[in-house]
Each structure stands twice: as structure tokens, then as C-alpha cells.
Amino acid sequence: MKKHATSGKAKGFTLIEMTIALGMTLGIASTIVGILQQQVAFIGLVSRFQFLRDEAPMIDSLLTTIINKADSYRIYGNIGNAKAGSGAVQEDGRALRLRFRNPDGTVSNAIISFENQAGKNRLNFYLQPQGQTSWPTTPSWTISSRPTLVDFSNTSGILLIAMTGPNGEQITYAGNPD
Amino acid sequence: MRIAKSKRKLVSGSALIEISLSYATLVFVAMVTLRASLNATSNQAWTVKQTMSDAFITRETALATRVPFDDITGSNSLWAVSPGVTTSSVTIGVLPGGQSVTGTLHRTRIPDANNLSSAGGTGTSATNPSGTEAWKLQSILVYTVTDKQYVKSRTVLRIR
Numbered sequence: 081m082k083k084h085a086t087s088g089k090a091k092g093f094t095l096i097e098m099t100i101a102l103g104m105t106l107g108i109a110s111t112i113v114g115i116l117q118q119q120v121a122f123i124g125l126v127s128r129f130q131f132l133r134d135e136a137p138m139i140d141s142l143l144t145t146i147i148n149k150a151d152s153y154r155i156y157g158n159i160g161n162a163k164a165g166s167g168a169v170q171e172d173g174r175a176l177r178l179r180f181r182n183p184d185g186t187v188s189n190a191i192i193s194f195e196n197q198a199g200k201n202r203l204n205f206y207l208q209p210q211g212q213t214s215w216p217t218t219p220s221w222t223i224s225s226r227p228t229l230v231d232f233s234n235t236s237g238i239l240l241i242a243m244t245g246p247n248g249e250q251i252t253y254a255g256n257p258d
Numbered sequence: 259m260r261i262a263k264s265k266r267k268l269v270s271g272s273a274l275i276e277i278s279l280s281y282a283t284l285v286f287v288a289m290v291t292l293r294a295s296l297n298a299t300s301n302q303a304w305t306v307k308q309t310m311s312d313a314f315i316t317r318e319t320a321l322a323t324r325v326p327f328d329d330i331t332g333s334n335s336l337w338a339v340s341p342g343v344t345t346s347s348v349t350i351g352v353l354p355g356g357q358s359v360t361g362t363l364h365r366t367r368i369p370d371a372n373n374l375s376s377a378g379g380t381g382t383s384a385t386n387p388s389g390t391e392a393w394k395l396q397s398i399l400v401y402t403v404t405d406k407q408y409v410k411s412r413t414v415l416r417i418r
Contacts, residue, residue: 097274104277108284115288122295125302128354132306140313238320247354251310254317256324 131245135226139203140253142223143192143241146205150178150190150257153239155232159193159206163215173232176239178257186210192223194230203230300404307403310351310359311410318363318397322414330367330393330416331377337367337395339378350401361401368394392417 093101147153155173156162162175175193182188191206204219229244242252321336329335338344344365351359370392373379377391398411 100274101277104274104281108277108281111281111284111288115284115291118288118292118295122299125299129302129306132309132351132354133302136313137309144316236321237324238317240317245354248352248356249354250352251313252317252351253313254320256320 128247129249131226131247132249132251135224136243136245136251139224139227139243143253144255146190146192147176147178147239147255147257149180151181152179152257153177155234155239159191159195162191162193163206170235171231171233174230176232176241182210191215193219194227200225201228203227304403306353307350307359307401307408311361311399311401311408314348314350314361315397315399315410315412318365318399319412319414322395322397322412322416327391327416327418330395331391335367337365337393337397340366340368342366348399350399359401361399364398364400366396366398368396370394390417 154162154165154168154177155170156167156175156177157169157173159175161167162177165177174195175191178190178192180188180190188210189208191208193204193206195202195204197204202219202225203223205221205223206216207220208215226246227243228246229242231240231242231244233240233242238254238256240252240254242250244250325336330337336344346363348361348363349358350361353359369378370381371379372381372386373391373393374381374383374386374389377393379386383389393416395414395416396411397413398409400407400409402408
């Protein structure tokens with residue numbers, strides 16, 4: 081940038097210099113905004129896939145481990161029916177009651193239930209303590225609170241677990257007790 | 259803006275060069291971050307489709323294990339006798355936003371060589387006196403991620 085100093089006194093920059101500097105400054109600013117928008121979009125895209133990428137495989141791993149240890153299962157429309165053991169269904173199930181045979185010959189029961197608790201969807205696990213007939217009122221633990229819907233069904237001889245994520249994504253796992 | 263220290267006056271055009279350099283650097287950084295983002299999203303698409311195809315193929319294994327033997331060998335069998343193949347288009351999952359992910363499923367069943375001739379084998383009453391019948395049920399899922407094609411298969415042995 082040329083500075084006129086003919087008389088030893090600064091007179092400032094020319095209009096062309098100022099225009100070029102201003103234009104390039106605006107260009108730099110818009111580029112920075114573009115990079116920022118790109119990063120925001122990227123973070124949004126990554127987070128939208130979080131359920132399928134991170135959560136669903138972990139849920140599948142847990143459910144497969146649990147279901148494979150069971151001797152048998154039944155599907156119910158809700159946790160109440162599952163606890164009572166009445167009103168089994170083949171589709172549109174929200175609760176899966178599992179029966180485990182212990183090494184000493186006794187039997188334990190557990191329920192995997194998709195339910196809404198305090199306004200929040202949760203996939204919960206209830207374990208009925210060995211030798212007891214009553215069920216705990218609160219879940220033993222929560223498998224996940226990310227799915228917006230978990231559907232248990234068995235219309236073709238195999239157990240299907242269809243999970244819907246927070247952004248409408250869907251994935252279906254299948255399994256059978258060993 | 260650069261000032262020559264000795265003469266204490268501005269060098270003509272120095273600011274233009276400096277701004278140009280900073281602009282070029284910024285564009286370079288933008289390109290690098292864009293490339294990194296594209297790489298990350300590409301890997302994510304691969305991971306998600308692997309998850310979906312893994313989930314789908316569990317259904318094939320479970321189905322092949324549970325379907326009644328008579329249905330396996332029946333005329334309406336889901337697994338055509340090899341070299342025949344039953345091919346169908348399947349939805350293996352749904353992406354965020356509702357876009358379906360599809361693949362192509364091929365099913366075939368391969369008789370054991372020692373099956374009796376009535377069950378597709380070359381065994382005889384001498385080599386297979388009990389008339390044991392064994393079939394390998396093979397399910398092959400073909401799907402694409404970007405421009406690459408992937409194949410995942412599961413084989414279940416059923417014997418009676």
C-alpha cells in the first residue's frame with residue numbers, strides 16, 4: 081500500500097487501495113463464515129447419525145447377549161401385561177419377557193421393556209430376583225434412552241427387534257434364544 | 259502493512275501482498291477442513307451401512323435356523339436349489355430423514371454330496387444308510403456404499 085509522503089506528512093491511501101483492501105477483507109470474512117457454516121453442518125450431520133453409528137450396535141450387543149442366554153421368550157403389548165404374563169402378542173410388542181433356567185434347575189425371569197417414564201422413552205431391563213414372584217417397580221437398569229420406538233415381533237418364527245432412532249432412522253435386529 | 263524500519267515509510271503495495279497471502283492461506287485451510295469433513299462423513303456412511311447389513315444378516319441366520327425342514331425343501335422354499343438362486347430386493351434399514359437403504363439378497367441351498375439322489379446328492383444306501391439329508395442354506399446380501407459394492411454372506415447347515 082503506497083503512502084504519499086511528498087512533504088514528509090502522511091496524506092493517507094488512495095481510493096483504489098482502500099477498495100482493494102476492503103474487498104479482500106470482506107472476502108476473508110466471508111471465507112471464515114463459510115468455514116464456520118461448513119463445520120456446523122458437519123457436526124450436525126455427524127450427530128444425526130450417532131444413533132445408527134454408536135448406539136444401535138451397543139443395544140444390539142446387549143440384547144443379543146441377554147436373549148441368547150434365555151430359554152424362551154414371549155412378547156407383550158406393555159410392561160403390565162408382561163409382568164402379569166397375560167395377553168401375549170405376535171407383533172406391536174413393547175415388552176419382551178424372557179425365561180432363564182439357572183444351573184441349579186430353578187428359573188429366573190426378566191423383562192425388556194420399551195416404555196415412557198417421566199416423559200422420556202427408555203428401553204429398560206427388569207430382573208425378577210430368583211425365588212420371588214413379584215417384579216421390581218423400578219427397572220434394574222436402562223439399556224438405552226435414545227430410541228424413540230422399539231418394536232418386538234415374531235410373525236415369521238424369529239424374534240425381530242425394530243428400533244427407531246431420534247431422527248426417524250430404523251434398524252432391525254433378529255435373534256432367537258439358543 | 260509493512261514499514262521499512264530504516265526509512266520509516268511504507269513499502270508500496272506491501273499490504274496487498276500480505277492480504278493476498280492471508281487469503282490464500284485461509285482458502286487452503288478451508289479446503290483442508292472440507293476434505294477432512296468429507297473423509298469423516300464417508301467413513302460414517304460406511305460404518306452405518308455395515309451396521310445395517312450386519313443387523314439384516316442376523317435375520318437370515320435366524321430364519322435359516324428356524325424354518326421347518328419341509329419348508330426348506332418344499333416347492334415354495336425361500337432358498338432355491340443350487341445352481342438356482344432366489345433373488346430379491348430388500349430394505350436393510352432407514353437413514354435419518356427417512357431414506358431407505360436397499361440391497362439385493364440372493365438365497366440358494368446346496369445339497370451335501372452324500373445326500374441320496376432324491377435329495378440332490380450322489381449318495382447311495384451304502385454310503386448313506388440312514389438317509390440323512392443335509393443342506394447348506396446360503397444367504398448373500400449385496401449392497402453398495404458410495405460407488406463400491408460389498409457382499410456379506412451367511413451359511414447355515416441343516417440336517418435331518
